[in-house]
Amino acid sequence: MGITGHSTGPLTDDGLVQLLTPAGERTSHPDYDARVAHLDADALRGLYRDMVLVRRFDTEATALQRQGELALFAQGLGQEAAQIGSGRALAAQDHVFPSYREHGVAHTRGVDLTDVLRLFRGVDHGGWDPVGHGFHLYTLVIGSHTLHATGYAMGVQRDGAVGTGDPDRDTAVVVYFGDGATSQGDVSEALVFAAVNNSPVVFFCQNNQWAISEPTTKQARVPLADRGPGFGVPSVRVDGNDVLATYAVTAEALERARSGGGPTFIEAYTYRMGAHTTSDDPSRYRSSAEEESWRLRDPIDRLRTHLEERGELPTAFVEELAAEADALGERIRTTVRGMGHPSPASMFEHVYATPHSVVEGERVWFEQYEASFADGARAGEGSHR
Amino acid sequence: MPTYQQFPLPDAGEGLTEAEIVAWHVAVGDTVEVNQTIVEIETAKSLVDLPCPWSGVVSAILVEPGQTVDVGTPIIEIDTDPSGAAPEPGAPDAAEQVVRAEHGGAIEHGHRGNGRRHQGVEPGGADEIEAARVSTPTAPAGRAGSGAPAAPSAPSAPSGREGARAAAGLVGRAPQEEAAAGLAGHAPSGAREAAGLAGAAPVAAAAGLTAAPARESVLVGYGLAEPGAGRRPRAGEQSAAPTEAATAATAVTPATAATPASSRHALAKPPVRKLARELGVDLDSLNPTGPGGIVTREDVLERASQAEARTLATYPGDDLPWLATGTVSGDGRQTRVPVKSVRKRTAEAMVTSAFTAPHVTVFQTIDVTRTMKLVERLRADREFADVRVTPLLIAAKALILAVRRHPEINASWDDANQEIVYKHYVNLGIAAATPRGLVVPNVKDAHRLGLLDLAKGIAELTATARAGRTSPADMADGTITITNVGVFGIDTGTPILNPGEAGILAFGAIRQQPWVHKGKVKPRHVTQLALSFDHRLVDGELGARVLADVAATLAEPAQGLVWG
Numbered sequence: 001m002g003i004t005g006h007s008t009g010p011l012t013d014d015g016l017v018q019l020l021t022p023a024g025e026r027t028s029h030p031d032y033d034a035r036v037a038h039l040d041a042d043a044l045r046g047l048y049r050d051m052v053l054v055r056r057f058d059t060e061a062t063a064l065q066r067q068g069e070l071a072l073f074a075q076g077l078g079q080e081a082a083q084i085g086s087g088r089a090l091a092a093q094d095h096v097f098p099s100y101r102e103h104g105v106a107h108t109r110g111v112d113l114t115d116v117l118r119l120f121r122g123v124d125h126g127g128w129d130p131v132g133h134g135f136h137l138y139t140l141v142i143g144s145h146t147l148h149a150t151g152y153a154m155g156v157q158r159d160g161a162v163g164t165g166d167p168d169r170d171t172a173v174v175v176y177f178g179d180g181a182t183s184q185g186d187v188s189e190a191l192v193f194a195a196v197n198n199s200p201v202v203f204f205c206q207n208n209q210w211a212i213s214e215p216t217t218k219q220a221r222v223p224l225a226d227r228g229p230g231f232g233v234p235s236v237r238v239d240g241n242d243v244l245a246t247y248a249v250t251a252e253a254l255e256r257a258r259s260g261g262g263p264t265f266i267e268a269y270t271y272r273m274g275a276h277t278t279s280d281d282p283s284r285y286r287s288s289a290e291e292e293s294w295r296l297r298d299p300i301d302r303l304r305t306h307l308e309e310r311g312e313l314p315t316a317f318v319e320e321l322a323a324e325a326d327a328l329g330e331r332i333r334t335t336v337r338g339m340g341h342p343s344p345a346s347m348f349e350h351v352y353a354t355p356h357s358v359v360e361g362e363r364v365w366f367e368q369y370e371a372s373f374a375d376g377a378r379a380g381e382g383s384h385r
Numbered sequence: 386m387p388t389y390q391q392f393p394l395p396d397a398g399e400g401l402t403e404a405e406i407v408a409w410h411v412a413v414g415d416t417v418e419v420n421q422t423i424v425e426i427e428t429a430k431s432l433v434d435l436p437c438p439w440s441g442v443v444s445a446i447l448v449e450p451g452q453t454v455d456v457g458t459p460i461i462e463i464d465t466d467p468s469g470a471a472p473e474p475g476a477p478d479a480a481e482q483v484v485r486a487e488h489g490g491a492i493e494h495g496h497r498g499n500g501r502r503h504q505g506v507e508p509g510g511a512d513e514i515e516a517a518r519v520s521t522p523t524a525p526a527g528r529a530g531s532g533a534p535a536a537p538s539a540p541s542a543p544s545g546r547e548g549a550r551a552a553a554g555l556v557g558r559a560p561q562e563e564a565a566a567g568l569a570g571h572a573p574s575g576a577r578e579a580a581g582l583a584g585a586a587p588v589a590a591a592a593g594l595t596a597a598p599a600r601e602s603v604l605v606g607y608g609l610a611e612p613g614a615g616r617r618p619r620a621g622e623q624s625a626a627p628t629e630a631a632t633a634a635t636a637v638t639p640a641t642a643a644t645p646a647s648s649r650h651a652l653a654k655p656p657v658r659k660l661a662r663e664l665g666v667d668l669d670s671l672n673p674t675g676p677g678g679i680v681t682r683e684d685v686l687e688r689a690s691q692a693e694a695r696t697l698a699t700y701p702g703d704d705l706p707w708l709a710t711g712t713v714s715g716d717g718r719q720t721r722v723p724v725k726s727v728r729k730r731t732a733e734a735m736v737t738s739a740f741t742a743p744h745v746t747v748f749q750t751i752d753v754t755r756t757m758k759l760v761e762r763l764r765a766d767r768e769f770a771d772v773r774v775t776p777l778l779i780a781a782k783a784l785i786l787a788v789r790r791h792p793e794i795n796a797s798w799d800d801a802n803q804e805i806v807y808k809h810y811v812n813l814g815i816a817a818a819t820p821r822g823l824v825v826p827n828v829k830d831a832h833r834l835g836l837l838d839l840a841k842g843i844a845e846l847t848a849t850a851r852a853g854r855t856s857p858a859d860m861a862d863g864t865i866t867i868t869n870v871g872v873f874g875i876d877t878g879t880p881i882l883n884p885g886e887a888g889i890l891a892f893g894a895i896r897q898q899p900w901v902h903k904g905k906v907k908p909r910h911v912t913q914l915a916l917s918f919d920h921r922l923v924d925g926e927l928g929a930r931v932l933a934d935v936a937a938t939l940a941e942p943a944q945g946l947v948w949g
Contacts, residue, residue: 059420060420063420063436065395065397066395066397066433066434066435066436067392067395067435067436067438068393068394068395068396068456069395069438071396071399072399277399278397278398279397279398279399279430281430281431281432281433283431283856283857283858284431284856284857284858285858286858287858333419333438371620372619372620373617373618373619373620374617374618374619374620375617375618
């Protein structure tokens with residue numbers, strides 16, 4: 001009696017690129033050591049700071065949802081290394097297509113994290129300037145943005161911004177999606193187009209093992225990274241909780257894209273430590289033992305241990321960072337509580353990139369309609385607090 | 386002066402409208418920090434811990450554990466400036482007065498003034514609040530005014546009295562039900578639909594009551610708190626009262642935004658009003674039974690009689706309700722308890738099981754003296770020193786062995802697909818009585834466990850269950866169950882199947898009894914086993930064989946060597 005599972009499956013440590021073990025030990029890798037050789041103690045502390053601040057943001061936003069200040073929040077807890085490592089490998093001209101959990105990447109793209117919460121509070125469809133930050137708006141539809149990213153990358157090719165050898169001009173596109181998205185047809189279509197057009201796009205899949213309540217084991221019989229070769233896309237599996245390794249493999253993939261080498265599929269093997277969103281209760285479908293085993297692979301802990309053991313995490317730095325995180329928490333609370341309603345007239349903005357007579361006519365009518373009420377024209381006035 | 390903030394129950398999921406307060410982790414007088422976990426709530430989806438939005442000192446707990454309240458209802462009040470000076474002498478605390486009023490009948494005394502300073506209320510605001518109450522019947526009054534300037538379109542804003550009741554909510558029992566009822570009764574359905582989400586209106590009602598922090602939308606995800614209940618008036622329409630309300634409210638809170646106030650006025654004839662006042666009954670809290678929705682004399686008398694101290698006449702001296710969360714009937718002879726959470730799920734599961742699976746129960750009485758000896762020996766075994774070895778453990782092992790020999794019992798009837806699902810694993814359910822009711826968590830993959838690990842598994846499972854922390858995952862996907870009725874001294878029973886399973890074993894009490902052993906009557910340890918099975922997929926022969934196997938192993942544990 002008893003069912004024997006398949007010994008190999010999508011959840012295996014086989015073939016993971018790792019530069020920092022869960023115990024914080026730096027291991028050597030023939031292909032990737034050179035990619036992180038320039039990261040000195042200051043740079044590592046920078047990555048550590050990024051992860052600590054993003055985690056604080058995560059905790060604070062989750063609490064705000066529980067306090068009725070946000071309609072919803074999607075935690076990134078546990079995925080900080082995958083996001084910070086890959087995000088910090090990007091260049092200014094690169095363009096990112098995130099899903100809805102990429103708060104860490106948003107941080108590396110200079111997006112004020114409180115702006116991210118405008119979406120989760122429901123007062124804005126986006127919250128930031130996607131062009132200015134090279135960071136597209138969050139996509140809530142699963143997997144559709146892999147096609148957008150591929151199309152954008154094909155546009156980059158037509159702009160001649162690939163393979164010129166000019167480091168400030170050559171551009172890569174990165175699309176972030178999850179394990180669940182790989183079951184969507186869109187992702188396969190995007191891989192087809194990216195491959196045959198040799199487009200400069202990096203498919204960054206954070207396999208956090210749970211598509212809400214659906215485990216990766218119910219979506220694939222092999223590691224997700226094995227998908228890439230079938231499309232003719234080079235693939236790599238990386239320990240997604242290792243900030244150095246994710247930095248290294250992303251840097252390599254970005255270089256390939258910018259130089260005209262075409263797309264790459266990266267599977268960052270990580271774990272969603274929190275709930276899918278604040279509406280989800282993971283204890284209904286997974287065991288606390290599983291969560292505990294991943295807590296031991298925490299991305300922040302291993303970098304801290306690494307720095308501490310090398311004596312590169314001075315107390316002053318730790319204290320300053322703690323104070324900075326506290327200040328961030330306070331700023332997030334204050335900012336979110338003070339967010340006003342958007343002006344109803346703002347619905348007419350950003351419909352088209354250029355002026356449009358039909359939309360303009362509707363806006364004028366709407367403003368007159370609003371002005372007909374006793375409490376005045378709220379349409380044009382925006383937030384009225 | 387102290388500054389009080391109230392925390393309205395948030396929507397912890399998407400679109401939830403209510404939640405039950407399970408347990409408070411703080412008490413009045415406790416110091417709390419920002420984001421400190423203060424309360425556990427149970428929503429339709431899960432148990433959720435709520436973090437405190439402010440640091441300060443808990444000044445009031447507004448909802449008792451066990452109560453289910455609407456999203457938006459204030460649940461706790463925090464003094465966010467506890468080092469501030471006390472209220473000025475001579476400015477009696479409105480809230481306390483109202484509490485007295487609530488219990489003592491002098492409702493009209495509730496709103497003399499308000500010594501506490503709230504967000505957005507200027508010093509001296511007490512008088513202005515009073516002014517607002519007196520001069521503008523449609524203005525939000527009392528403490529409600531602090532966060533709630535005019536809602537010009539609200540058809541029925543609270544009177545001063547309701548304002549006072551709102552204040553009462555701050556220290557005493559919050560009149561949430563009135564708030565919700567008022568809204569349900571009076572919010573035009575169109576307005577609620579316009580808000581876009583079910584539940585928007587109750588939130589708005591709570592907003593009117595609660596003096597939420599100075600912002601417009603009380604809870605995200607529950608629609609706009611503005612236009613409240615009612616049509617937005619067109620420019621140029623006659624709207625004297627709203628204007629007056631707006632003026633008065635502005636005097637109270639120049640800086641804050643519109644939060645609608647909504648409630649209802651009870652309709653009643655003057656003599657009934659007088660009677661209600663004398664008896665201390667709040668007309669607005671009654672469900673009117675008179676024609677056209679007016680409150681009758683009988684409504685008032687009935688409520689007054691309920692309010693009297695009640696005793697359980699059947700048992701002199703036993704004057705408390707039997708169940709803390711229940712409501713004692715008017716004559717004190719019955720307690721009504723709402724059916725919810727575990728009790729509700731148990732009832733649904735039992736009905737489903739009992740009326741879909743035709744149950745057959747077989748019984749066997751056996752001599753388990755050798756099992757008792759084995760238990761004694763294991764208890765002395767160092768390997769088993771850390772676990773509790775009980776006859777139930779041996780019975781569990783015996784059942785697993787029987788399942789191994791007759792795997793057809795370890796199955797489930799899939800009615801939708803007209804298939805029988807045979808499980809290749811045993812998730813062994815153990816029925817556990819817990820403070821929150823019956824739960825049946827199961828030991829996962831019990832067939833793979835040796836006796837020691839099985840003992841640990843059962844111990845962990847029962848400890849988790851008793852602590853009330855059994856998760857739905859722990860209870861899911863059971864394949865067969867044991868219920869240990871013997872622990873209550875019971876000989877046996879006819880257990881009802883855990884839904885989705887085909888067998889359940891009841892393990893009776895073990896007693897020393899005269900028993901024929903080797904041709905002589907001897908005192909032996911004897912017990913009874915009962916096995917209920919689903920006769921759709923388990924025939925009498927199979928059921929009998931499974932039970933006989935369990936009995937054989939318990940009678941002679943060495944049989945386990947033969948079958949194991």
